[in-house]
Amino acid sequence: MTSLPDREPETKLGLVIDLDICVGCHACAVNCKEWNAGGHSAPLTDYDPYGADPSGVWFNRIHSFEVLSEDGNGRTVHFPKSCLHCEDAPCVTVCPTGASYKREQDGIVLVNADTCIGCKLCSWACPYGAREYDTDQGVMKKCTLCIDKIYNENLDVESRVPACVSTCPAGARHFGDLGDPSSEVSRLVAARGGYDLMPEQGCKPTNKYLPPRPRKTGIGSTGAAGALEPVVGDGGGLFLRWIDKVLSR
Amino acid sequence: MHPAFSVIFFTTASGAGYGLLTLMAIMQAGRVLPADPTPGLVGFIAALALITAGLLSSTFHLGHPERAWRALSQWRTSWLSREGVCSLATYIPAGVYAVGWIFTDWRDDLFTMTGMAVAVLSMQTVYCTAMIYASLKTIHAWANRWVPLGYFAMSIMTGALLLNALTTAFGYFHQAFFWTAAAAIVIAGFVKMRYWRFIDTVPGPSTAETATGLKGEIRLLEAPHTQENYLQKEMGYRIARKHAHKLRQLAIAAGFVAPMLLTTLAHISPPASAAPLTGLAVLVGAIGVLIERWLFFAEAKHAVTLYYGATEA
Numbered sequence: 001m002t003s004l005p006d007r008e009p010e011t012k013l014g015l016v017i018d019l020d021i022c023v024g025c026h027a028c029a030v031n032c033k034e035w036n037a038g039g040h041s042a043p044l045t046d047y048d049p050y051g052a053d054p055s056g057v058w059f060n061r062i063h064s065f066e067v068l069s070e071d072g073n074g075r076t077v078h079f080p081k082s083c084l085h086c087e088d089a090p091c092v093t094v095c096p097t098g099a100s101y102k103r104e105q106d107g108i109v110l111v112n113a114d115t116c117i118g119c120k121l122c123s124w125a126c127p128y129g130a131r132e133y134d135t136d137q138g139v140m141k142k143c144t145l146c147i148d149k150i151y152n153e154n155l156d157v158e159s160r161v162p163a164c165v166s167t168c169p170a171g172a173r174h175f176g177d178l179g180d181p182s183s184e185v186s187r188l189v190a191a192r193g194g195y196d197l198m199p200e201q202g203c204k205p206t207n208k209y210l211p212p213r214p215r216k217t218g219i220g221s222t223g224a225a226g227a228l229e230p231v232v233g234d235g236g237g238l239f240l241r242w243i244d245k246v247l248s249r
Numbered sequence: 250m251h252p253a254f255s256v257i258f259f260t261t262a263s264g265a266g267y268g269l270l271t272l273m274a275i276m277q278a279g280r281v282l283p284a285d286p287t288p289g290l291v292g293f294i295a296a297l298a299l300i301t302a303g304l305l306s307s308t309f310h311l312g313h314p315e316r317a318w319r320a321l322s323q324w325r326t327s328w329l330s331r332e333g334v335c336s337l338a339t340y341i342p343a344g345v346y347a348v349g350w351i352f353t354d355w356r357d358d359l360f361t362m363t364g365m366a367v368a369v370l371s372m373q374t375v376y377c378t379a380m381i382y383a384s385l386k387t388i389h390a391w392a393n394r395w396v397p398l399g400y401f402a403m404s405i406m407t408g409a410l411l412l413n414a415l416t417t418a419f420g421y422f423h424q425a426f427f428w429t430a431a432a433a434i435v436i437a438g439f440v441k442m443r444y445w446r447f448i449d450t451v452p453g454p455s456t457a458e459t460a461t462g463l464k465g466e467i468r469l470l471e472a473p474h475t476q477e478n479y480l481q482k483e484m485g486y487r488i489a490r491k492h493a494h495k496l497r498q499l500a501i502a503a504g505f506v507a508p509m510l511l512t513t514l515a516h517i518s519p520p521a522s523a524a525p526l527t528g529l530a531v532l533v534g535a536i537g538v539l540i541e542r543w544l545f546f547a548e549a550k551h552a553v554t555l556y557y558g559a560t561e562a
Contacts (some may be wrong), residue, residue: 001322003325003326019463024471029473037468053476054475054476055474055476055477055478055479057479058473058474058478061282061473061474061478062473063469063471063472063473063556064470064471064472065461065463065467065468065469065470066467066468066469067463067464067465067466067467067468068463068465068466068468069464069465070465076470077461077463078555079461081556089383090385090386090387092326093326093327094326094327094328094329094384094385095323095326095327096319096320096321096322096327096329096330096333097316097319097320097322097323097330098319098322098323099319115310115316115319116312116313116314116316117312117313117314117316117319117320118311119310119311119329120310120311120312120483121311121329121381123387123479123480123483124250124387124388124483124484124551125385125387126459126553127387127455127551127552127553128388128553129480129554129556131482132479133312133483135312135479137312138311138312138313139313140312140313144263151270156369169342178369183321195462196462197459197461197462198455198459198460198552200454200455200459201386201387201454201455201552202386209462211462211463212463214479247265
């Protein structure tokens with residue numbers, strides 16, 4: 001069971017996350033918690049939820065980074081991260097019991113909570129922090145790509161996307177088949193230079209990230225003219241020409 | 250990485266037990282250690298008790314210890330599963346060998362071969378334990394060749410100290426016991442020093458830039474949560490560099506220097522005072538090895554910490 005599928009899955013369901021658009025509102029994390037607290041991996045236990053030191057099981061998290069580029073410009077990048085459903089998922093192969101597995105039909109990585117012994121080794125093997133140990137239940141949990149939502153025929157077709165995608169108010173998250181080069185998500189990745197996180201770890205993540213677009217800071221970089229055309233000709237007099245020059249800037 | 254005591258105890262205790270089993274078999278095969286019943290009884294009880302206590306302790310940190318048997322199924326891909334299979338498999342020849350040694354006169358080639366099987370399986374189990382850590386690319390301090398070498402060296406060293414104490418207590422005097430212990434201490438000390446130099450000087454492959462794909466100087470502005478989450482508690486354990494330095498010195502002093510001095514002193518002492526000295530070498534060495542193993546976890550940085558403000562991992 002913990003061997004990866006022999007052949008590469010033709011369908012690779014995953015997410016494309018646009019770092020240029022994400023506003024860091026945490027709605028995806030909240031809706032993820034909301035859906036999954038009653039779904040496949042329920043419950044997502046909270047510890048000390050109303051106390052001084054609250055924590056709990058979350059499948060999706062938003063980090064906010066401050067990036068100082070070489071030209072001295074700083075920018076804030078909101079960075080959502082959930083399981084990347086890797087092709088070479090080390091969390092699957094290290095599992096001693098076969099509880100951790102990668103689905104052949106769509107590449108989704110799941111945990112069987114009935115056979116997990118809670119050794120936590122998968123969480124050590126994952127470089128992305130996608131694994132969540134539920135201390136209360138003694139088993140490992142993780143993002144299911146909302147497997148109980150995306151195939152749910154009781155829902156409208158447009159609702160059959162992961163909770164994080166359907167809730168994003170900014171449209172920063174896209175869901176689709178990254179194994180199909182002609183899919184909308186694959187074309188988005190190609191057009192925007194989508195990339196893998198930590199490629200050197202060799203996990204071949206399915207989820208891709210779209211980089212923030214270059215900052216528009218210089219004169220003319222927004223598409224508007226750097227200065228307005230002068231409206232006062234030579235006959236306007238010194239004062240009017242000076243006023244025009246100042247206002248045209 | 251969070252240094253869980255159950256895992257520290259498991260790796261050190263079972264390592265010492267497997268080291269003792271291996272050396273008893275090799276010394277017996279080389280006709281250095283006579284297969285006498287009483288020292289055999291004490292030796293096998295010590296080795297198997299250390300191994301069994303370690304294995305039991307390793308199940309304590311599981312979320313579902315009652316399902317531990319399932320861990321034997323995935324030996325094709327998982328080093329943890331392989332370790333479980335190897336450790337249980339070792340009991341079979343070890344049991345036959347121990348019964349043969351203690352209760353019978355069976356001393357032919359097959360007996361020696363059984364001992365060799367015990368030695369090979371013991372070292373195979375130690376190798377599996379080391380590879381659980383060395384196969385994790387996410388932890389640079391573990392995914393390197395000094396880790397399996399270190400686990401072998403520490404297992405043989407602690408086993409050699411135990412064997413030296415055992416043979417001295419029962420009045421067997423052979424140069425091989427002393428020289429094996431002395432050589433094992435020197436080799437283990439050397440491997441550990443090289444390991445520390447490696448983790449101090451060779452940077453890991455992942456950085457905050459590769460983790461986020463962003464270019465420039467990256468600083469964590471806001472963490473996902475106000476409080477520490479599971480990942481930070483389990484993977485984000487950090488020890489101050491100055492404490493690490495002191496603890497390393499303590500590990501070297503108690504783990505290598507003191508056992509070497511005590512073992513040498515015992516070697517040149519009259520028999521009456523030699524036995525307590527070799528026993529003391531075992532105890533002091535054990536403290537050193539426990540500190541060494543605690544540091545092995547506490548000093549290891551995980552790649553996921555790069556998402557939580559770490560600049561290197």
